[in-house]
Amino acid sequence: MQPTHYTDAMRRKSFQEMHCSVAQFLEVGGEWWTMLIVRDAFFGVSRFDDFHDRLGISRNVLTQRLEHLIEHGILERAAYQDKPVRYDYRLTDKGRALWPVLNAMRQWGDEWAAPDGPPVIVTHTPCGHPTTAIHICSACREPLTPETLKATPGPGARDGLLTNLPPKATPTA
Amino acid sequence: MQPTHYTDAMRRKSFQEMHCSVAQFLEVGGEWWTMLIVRDAFFGVSRFDDFHDRLGISRNVLTQRLEHLIEHGILERAAYQDKPVRYDYRLTDKGRALWPVLNAMRQWGDEWAAPDGPPVIVTHTPCGHPTTAIHICSACREPLTPETLKATPGPGARDGLLTNLPPKATPTA
DNA sequence: CTTAGTTAGTTGCTTTATAGAACTTACTCG
DNA sequence: CGAGTAAGTTCTATAAAGCAACTAACTAAG
Numbered sequence: 001m002q003p004t005h006y007t008d009a010m011r012r013k014s015f016q017e018m019h020c021s022v023a024q025f026l027e028v029g030g031e032w033w034t035m036l037i038v039r040d041a042f043f044g045v046s047r048f049d050d051f052h053d054r055l056g057i058s059r060n061v062l063t064q065r066l067e068h069l070i071e072h073g074i075l076e077r078a079a080y081q082d083k084p085v086r087y088d089y090r091l092t093d094k095g096r097a098l099w100p101v102l103n104a105m106r107q108w109g110d111e112w113a114a115p116d117g118p119p120v121i122v123t124h125t126p127c128g129h130p131t132t133a134i135h136i137c138s139a140c141r142e143p144l145t146p147e148t149l150k151a152t153p154g155p156g157a158r159d160g161l162l163t164n165l166p167p168k169a170t171p172t173a
Numbered sequence: 174m175q176p177t178h179y180t181d182a183m184r185r186k187s188f189q190e191m192h193c194s195v196a197q198f199l200e201v202g203g204e205w206w207t208m209l210i211v212r213d214a215f216f217g218v219s220r221f222d223d224f225h226d227r228l229g230i231s232r233n234v235l236t237q238r239l240e241h242l243i244e245h246g247i248l249e250r251a252a253y254q255d256k257p258v259r260y261d262y263r264l265t266d267k268g269r270a271l272w273p274v275l276n277a278m279r280q281w282g283d284e285w286a287a288p289d290g291p292p293v294i295v296t297h298t299p300c301g302h303p304t305t306a307i308h309i310c311s312a313c314r315e316p317l318t319p320e321t322l323k324a325t326p327g328p329g330a331r332d333g334l335l336t337n338l339p340p341k342a343t344p345t346a
Numbered sequence: 347c348t349t350a351g352t353t354a355g356t357t358g359c360t361t362t363a364t365a366g367a368a369c370t371t372a373c374t375c376g
Numbered sequence: 377c378g379a380g381t382a383a384g385t386t387c388t389a390t391a392a393a394g395c396a397a398c399t400a401a402c403t404a405a406g
Contacts, residue, residue, distance in 0.1 A: 012205065012362065012393060013229065019292045021282025022212050022275060028286070032185065032203065032364080039195050042319065043338055048383050050339060056186070058365050063384060084372045086382065094285050099319045100308055101277040102195060108274055109194025112267050113201065117328030119192045120335065125321050129312035135273055136309055139302035146215060146272045148298050155290030162293065164227065166217055185364060185391065205393080221354050231394050236355065257401045259353065 019158040028072045029098065033057050033065055035105065038091075038098055041075065046088040074098070103133055192331040201245045202271065206230050206238055208278065211264075211271055214248065219261040247271070276306055 015023035015030070029035050036055055045051055052062055066089055069075040074095035077087040103122075110118040110132075124131040135144045153162050188196035188203070202208050209228055218224055225235055239262055242248040247268035250260040276295075283291040283305075297304040308317045326335050 015209070018209075019289075020209075020212070021279045021287055021292060023209060024282035024286035025278040026205075026208060030203075030205065030208070032199075032205075035199060035203070036188070036191075036193075036196060039193070043324075043335075045339060047339070049381085052383095054333065054337065058367095059384065060366095060386085061364060064363090084382080096319060097281055097285060100306075101274065101281055103308070103317075104274040104277040105198040106194045108270055109197035112270060113197035114194055114329050119194060119327055119329040119331070120324045121327040123323045123325065124310045124312060124315075124317065125323055126315065127310060127313035129310070131310045131312050131317065131322070133273075133308035133317050134311050134314075135276070135306040137297045137300060137302070137304045138307050139297060139304050140300035141307075142297075142299065144276075144297065144304065144306050146269060149304070150296045150298055151216075151293050152296065154292055154294040156287050156292040158292070160227065162216075166219065166223060222352085225354095231396095232355065233357085233395090234393060237392090257353080 018161070019156060020161050025101070028069075028074065029101070031065065031068070033061060034069065035098075035102065037062075037065055037069065038074065038095065039102055041089065041091050041095065042099065042102065046090055047086075048089075051089075069095070100133070107132055191334070192329060193334050198274070201242075201247065202274070204238065204241070206234060207242065208271075208275065210235075210238055210242065211247065211268065212275055214262065214264050214268065215272065215275065219263055220259075221262075224262075242268070273306070280305055 015027045018024075029038065033055065037051060037057075040051055040054055045054060048062065048066070051057065051066075052059055055062075057065075066075065070077060070089075072094075073092055075089045076092050078090060079085050080088050106120070121130050122132075123129065136142060137144055151162060188200045191197075202211065206228065210224060210230075213224055213227055218227060221235065221239070224230065224239075225232055228235075230238075239248065243250060243262075245267075246265055248262045249265050250262060252258050253261050279293070294303050295305075296302065309315060310317055324335060
């Protein structure tokens with residue numbers, strides 16, 4: 001049978017209304033290319049053509065992504081010359097706060113998807129040693145694993161995320 | 174002028190050849206919806222219709238994503254009945270290793286994009302307190318921040334990631 | 347035995363996003 | 377003047393996402 005009729009726009013779904021912080025992050029940084037732009041911003045890259053050359057991203061997509069990141073307060077534009085005006089794209093505090101996310105991605109990739117060994121070694125300059133991040137509990141300072149955690153609804157909770165779970169579920173994230 | 178001619182397929186670019194662990198992660202978990210499926214898998218969701226109902230994802234896209242996650246060893250299918258055969262989708266060790274990534278996303282969302290407060294409170298059952306993860310150095314156990322880190326090429330390094338950086342760059346990720 | 351419900355997809359169609367490359371604007375340098 | 381640089385914008389073609397209907401293979405109710 002023929003599909004009936006397509007009234008509404010069929011834009012890509014937004015995660016904004018999900019009342020989940022993971023979804024909130026993905027709304028900002030979950031699109032294709034976005035976190036690679038943020039990675040390069042941490043490396044000190046700040047100009048349009050440098051992002052383009054290093055990533056091999058299409059110029060129109062790069063334009064969109066930079067605008068999206070600025071809209072969400074991850075990057076800010078600062079003119080470095082007039083006539084013609086040209087901008088640096090720099091991480092804000094909100095953007096620099098993405099470091100734990102980026103680092104967790106890197107560490108997972110190093111461990112599970114780096115057959116030739118890690119492409120990058122990170123050294124902790126205060127102690128001088130190569131380092132990986134260990135995640136510890138803010139209360140007791142013991143290492144955290146998903147099995148030792150329990151999720152309960154918080155002040156921003158809405159129906160659906162922790163309710164309507166299958167019976168044997170053990171929410172950890 | 175007219176664009177010349179479009180021989181090659183214009184599929185979406187892969188990040189696989191970038192020799193960067195962040196890119197490797199994104200190849201596996203960087204598509205729209207993917208990390209929300211993984212989040213629900215941590216919540217204990219395991220069946221097709223449960224993912225579909227909870228996420229509001231299209232059925233065809235869900236099919237694709239589950240296959241992609243299985244291909245990359247994040248989920249595995251286990252039959253829970255015959256006639257007709259029906260499967261549970263469960264996290265593998267490689268999939269459970271994504272917890273730090275998911276948690277970092279959640280904590281960023283809680284801090285920067287949760288106007289009504291965090292939707293989920295996580296309790297560390299051994300100590301009984303609500304917890305957030307603190308990232309410490311594996312060598313000296315001091316807290317890590319991007320400014321205290323330096324990136325250098327590792328065994329899996331290839332040209333381009335840490336080379337060809339603008340002069341004032343301070344690579345941290 | 348017929349009908350409704352469940353589970354897990356698949357198919358068909360429409361809208362949106364991405365990949366390339368060319369084009370544009372506004373300069374600077376030799 | 378002509379070439380080069382920087383940052384986009386515009387154009388076209390393909391790929392991905394969204395939605396609803398359809399199918400397959402059962403189970404349970406009436």
